Amino acid sequence: MKDLIIPWSDDRDLGTPARDGMPVTLTIDGQEITVPGGTSVMRAAALAGLSIPKLCATDSVEAFGSCRLCVVEIEGQRGTPASCTTPVAEGMHVRTQTPKIQKLRRGVMELYISDHPLDCLTCAANGACELQDMAGAVGLRDVRYTAGQNHFAPRQNGEANPAYIPQDDSNPYFTYDPAKCIVCSRCVRACEEVQGTFALTIEGSGFNSRVSAGTPEQDFLASDCVSCGACVAACPTATLQEKSVIEMGTPQRSVITTCAYCGVGCSFKAELNGDQLVRMTPYKNGKANRGHSCVKGRFAYGYAEHSDRILNPMIRDKISEPWREVSWDEALTFAAKRMRGIQETFGQKSIGVITSSRCTNEETYLVQKLARAVFGNNNTDTCARVCHSPTGYGLGQTFGTSAGTQDFDSVEHTDIAIIIGANPTDGHPVFASRLKKRLRAGAKLIVIDPRRTDIVRSAHIEAAHHLALRPGTNVAVVTAMAHVIVTEGLADETFIKDRCDWEEYTEYAEFAADPRHSPETTEKLTGVPANDLRAAARLFATGGNGAIYYGLGVTEHSQGSTTVIGIANLAMMTGNIGRPGVGVNPLRGQNNVQGSCDMGSFPHELPGYRHVKNADVRATFESAWGVPIDPEPGLRIPNMLDAAVDGSFKGLYCQGEDILQSDPDTKHVAAGLAAMECVIVHDLFLNETANYAHVFLPGSSFLEKDGTFTNAERRLNRVRKVMAPKNGYADWEVTQLLANAMGANWCYTQPAQIMEEIASTTPSFAGVTYAVLEEKGSVQWPCNADHPDGTPLMHVDGFVRGKGRFIHTEYIATDEKTGPRFPLLLTTGRILSQYNVGAQTRRTANTVWHDEDVLEIHPHDAEVRGIKEGDFVRLASRSGETALRATLTDRVSTGIVYTTFHHPDTQANVITTDYSDWATNCPEYKVTAVQVSLSNGPTEWQENYAAQAARSRRITPAAE
Amino acid sequence: MKIEKLIHMANQIAGFFATQPISEEDKAVQIANHLSDFWDPRMRRALHDYLAQGGAGLDPLVCTAMAQLRRPASGSEDRAPDGC
Incomplete structure (x- = not known):
């Protein structure tokens, strides 16, 4: 190849x-x-x-x-x-x-071939089969054994062959053909060592040895297999084979690129014939994934070819009308005229943008530049608002910069990991596999999560402690851990004196030592047994290299930023910063959340996390862009919607983001969108937000453009174009066309020029060029004259801000409280096979694993409500109600229910409220007071929503 | 802007700074800084106007903080874009 x-x-x-x-x-x-x-x-x-x-x-x-x-x-x-x-x-x-070895090898090969079908020419692995290659390499010219007992012939001597097992094609993406198996065990070992699922085994012995996915009755789909593809990659023959290769033939060329799903940012080889993508295989030199993958990146790329994809621009005067397909020119002129018209009537600050965490750095940079340089305001925000904005605030305040401190390789040196508010086996599967490998080698784990996630206990791993806290009490738990560390003398005072503000620490120690923060006191509100919490805190403080990994279960709370600060405090007080194996590691949700934040998507910050109030920073961009920059912060996403309902915000350009489905309190989002006069949706599909749009600009998939993504470890990886954009333009080109239609005079001809502009204006990216990325493969920012090779570990000799700051973390209960009407707490999350709002994964065969959102409820809570497994239930909060099926499980404690938000027909966010993090307005998705009751089917709201969506998606094709 | 929401948000900010080990004066400064760093002028203006009408329901720390903040002029956003 x-x-x-x-x-x-x-x-x-x-x-x-x-x-x-x-x-x-x-x-x-x-x-x-x-x-x-x-x-x-x-x-x-x-x-x-x-x-x-x-x-x-x-x-x-x-x-x-x-x-x-x-x-x-x-x-x-x-x-x-x-x-x-x-x-x-x-x-x-x-x-x-040597002659002796050559003879031995031929003898071995002869035995292998004697029980292998000789259908090489029509075999899916033809040309990519190691058995075939080895037969050639050892010079096998003759097989002396006559056909006898074998595994490959369906029938022998006129009778069914008892040793023959038909092909298992239950998995949507690959087949298992036992007839071609040479029992090398590579698949079994890959499942154990690389993925850590232990779904496969060799059953039987001698001639009866067979690869098996669990019990003999189970096929691959019914087994524990998570379809990561590690076994398929390891298989030397056609035994485990991608269905796409069976259908399309072996790929003849490959391009190295970066996955567009989660924040792990795995490197892949896109393997092609011509411009037809045959398969994606994990790239072993990828520094984030080291050759591993999950079901999404490995297999769920078919959405790019899905028939729902919109390839032509469309416009309409009112959202009640059907869409009209028009030329790019007409759509852009229509959009530009409307946006400028709104500004003339309602003022310069009446329109804004939402940048996409799924698009490249270069594209995101251009969208915020559109707001700042062309709209003339700071109304730019990104989906990080609703996921990791508290990370930006919390780590910025304590350490001095908004970023994870480590690379993923760091986990190989971790002795004790805390996972708080994250579900890595589902949300960040490749990182989870790397962590599980380390756990199997003896590292310890503490999980802090209301729900018993898979990482708590699965094959060959078990958390030392699972602190199943009540949703909304993170700050109390984290501060109680600090209490134990301080009062039991476990703090690393040498590190603190050297690296942090000692006076602030002593104040914090005094604060944390107060009996109100003791585990015995907080147990009453957190539900975490004091003994467990004490043991966990001691383990973290004394167990060697301690690393904290966290996710949206930390940030998406009224006190999200406070918990991030508390986590930073824990890391500092135990000296767990600045070397391999330790650190504070936010697990980013979407592929380019880190990058979209870095690129100045937030309304108060220019690229590189520099506040717009700073004249020197503005001057850099004013001279680069030739326009004045507004020194006042703009609107954040929730504020945009509030201002829209209020009448002062009228136009939105939303790239690669589906706020109607992903943002909380759907009814409020819908009201905000409905109040706008020009909503421009730039996406692959007519997403839910597009139901309220006036202009639809078709987007390009990650396979169709050049650029960079920045993953959770600050690593800039190249995205490489493997085929021409099906819609005609890469997304950065579309943004440029819109900017120019509004009077700008941009003339980028390739994304490398955008990166040059980013590097020239943003000190932490000063050393980043496409040439550097070609040479090194990837770099982690900061990458500049001080760090020409990038920065795998941050805060090694000192914090970015100088001395690390200890900030007090007082628990303040959310105002979202249970009561007689809404006695249960709903918390939300995601599942392995689906991604975010599901726009991509729902349009792949991944739906075989998860075709609807279900409500997890504890059997006791179900019993008192008369709910049985699979019943349709009504889920209601003060914001709204929906209906979905229930599943009974003790993964959740009594009093807590859980669901995912991948499907618009459930629309879990009609339930979530408008409460948000005090510092950043990050919505409180993780705590909603609800009631659950039996129901007959979809609610009236769901039916109305579906009808409105269907009406809104009507398209009138362009006249010929 | 829906004032109930702004009151809730402002009080949340005050709630955090109220717990910090700093003087009352510094708490108000921190709250004022937070509001001017993260709130769009129209949100601050709405809070100013509400305070001018009595500010019922606002945390006293928010009221002190707001007193230190200039009410953003509304003129800035009525200006048409300066061309590009």
């Missing part, structure tokens, strides 16, 4: 994993080579450019030594050891090709 030639792009299979011992020099086939101690002879040979035949070895999993094809001769050693399981030794002399 021809790859894009990049120096770091060597992704050959070296047979066994890398090791990092002291250098060892040996000779292989007369060549001298020096490798790290612990390296296998097989890997050393591969590094020397000599490939030893192999079948059961692959460098994503530990050596197994079962196929015996990789045997070698070593001077002074008896016999023919397997090179995969033999470590190198100083002065070793290895021979990989």
Whole structure:
């Protein structure tokens, strides 16, 4: 396969994993080579450019030594050891090709082939089959064994072959064909070692050994398999094969790019024939994912080709009218005229933008520039408002910058991890796999979550403590942990004196030590047993390298920012900052949430987190853009909607974001959108927000454009165009067209020029260019003269702001309270197979795992309401009501219910309220007082919503 | 802007700074800074106008903070864009 030639792009299979011992020099086939101690002879040979035949070895999993094809001769050693399981030794002399070895290898291959169908020409792995390659490499010319007992013939001697198992194609993305299996165990080991799910096993022994997904009755779909694709990638034959390869043939070229799903930001090889995407495979040199993937990035890319995709611009005068397909020119002129007209009537600040966390840095930068330089205001916000804006505030205040402190590799050095308000096996699966690997190696885990998530207990891992707190009490729990650390003398005072404001710390210590913060006192409101909390705090403070990973269960609360501050305090007081294995790590929701924040999407900040009130920062952009910049902060998303209802905000350009489905209190969002005179939706699909839009500008998928994404570890990864935009323009081009239609004079011809502008105006990106990204693969910001290679770890010698700040974290209960009308607390989250509002994943076969949102309810709460498994229930809050099916589970405690928000026909956000984080207005999605009762089906609101949506999506094609 | 919401939000901000170990004066300064750093002028203006009518329901710290903030002029947003 021809790859894009990049120096770091060597992704050959070296047979066994890398090791990092002291250098060892040996000779292989007369060549001298020096490798790290612990390296296998097989890997050393591969590094020397000599490939030893192999079948059961692959460098994503530990050596197994079962196929015996990789045997070698070593001077002074008896016999023919397997090179995969033999470590190198100083002065070793290895021979990989001798008559004795060649004969042995041919004998091994002959046995393999004797139980393998010889249908190579019509096999899906033809040309990409390691068995085929090895038969060639060892010079197999003859198979002496006559057909006898075998696994591949459906019938033998006129009777059904009892050893034949038909192909399992239950998984929507790959097939399992036992007839082609050579029982090398690579799939089983990949499932265990790489993914950590342990769904596969080898059942039986000897000739009866077979790969099995769980019990013999289970197919792949019914098993524990999470469809990450690690087994498929590891399989050397067509036994586990992507259905897309079966249908389209083996790909002939590949382009390295970055996944557009979660904030892990996995690197992938988009493998193609022509401009037809055949499959996505995880790229082993990707520094975020190290060769692993999840079901979304690996398989759920078909939405880009879905028939729902809109490829032509559309406009309408009123949202009650059907859409009219028009030319780009007409749509842009219509949009520009309306937006300018609104500004003339209602003022300069009456319109704004929402940038997309799914689009590239370059695109996001242009959208905020559109607001600041063309609209002439700071009305720009992004979906980070509703997810990680408290991270920006909390880490900015304590450490001095809004970013995770570590890279993902750091987890390999962690001894004790806290996961608070995050569900990484579902939301950030590849990170979860890396964490689970570390846990299996002995690291400890504390989970702080109202719900028993999969990471609490699953195959071969179990959290030391699961603090199942009551939703809304994060601050009390985190402060109680600080109480234990302070009062039991566990704080790292040397670190604090050296790195933090000591006086502030002593004040904080005094504050935390107050009995009102003791676990015994807070137990009453948090529901976390005091003993558990004390033990967890002690473990974190004394268990070695402590890392905190958190998600939206921290931020999406009235006190979201306070909890982030509390987390930063915990890390500082235990000295867990500034080295591998520790740190404060926000798990970002969408692929480019970090980037969209970095790029100045917030209404108070220009790119690089610099407040618009600062004249020097404004001057930089004023001179670059040639326009004055408003020194006042603009409207945040919830404020835009409030102002719209109020009549002072009338026009919105919303790129790649579906606020009607994703934002809280749907009725209020709908009212805000309905009150606007020009809503421009720029998206792949007619999303829910588009029901209220006047202009629809078709978007391009991540496969159709160049740019960069920045993941949760601040890593800028290249997004590379693998096919032409189906809609005609990349998204950055569409924004430029809109800007120019409104009188700007932008003339970017490629995204690299936008990155040049970002680098020239933003000090933390000063060293970022596409040439640097080509050379290094990726960089983590800050990347500038001080850090030319980027910054894997932050705050190593000192905090960005100087001394780390301890800020008091008093628990203040949310105003969202349960009572007789709404006695339960609803908390929301996501599931592995679906992503965010589901706009992408609902348009893939991932729906086989999750085709509707369901309500998790504790059996006791269900029983008193007469609710049984699968019943339709009505879920109501003071904001609204919806209906969905219930599932009974003790994952949630009594008094708490849980659902996902992936499906618009459930529209979980009609339930959530307009309460928000005190500092940032990040909505309080995670705490809503609700009642649940039996219901017959969809609510009247759901029926009306569906009818309105259908009416709104009517399209009148353009006249020929 | 719906004033009930602005009151709730402003009181939440005051609620946080009220718990910080700083003087009453500094608390008001912090609240004022937070409002001017993160609130669009029309939101601050609405809060100013509400305070002028008595400010019922507002945390006293918010009232002190607002006294330190200039009421943003409304003229700035009626200006048409200066061309591009």
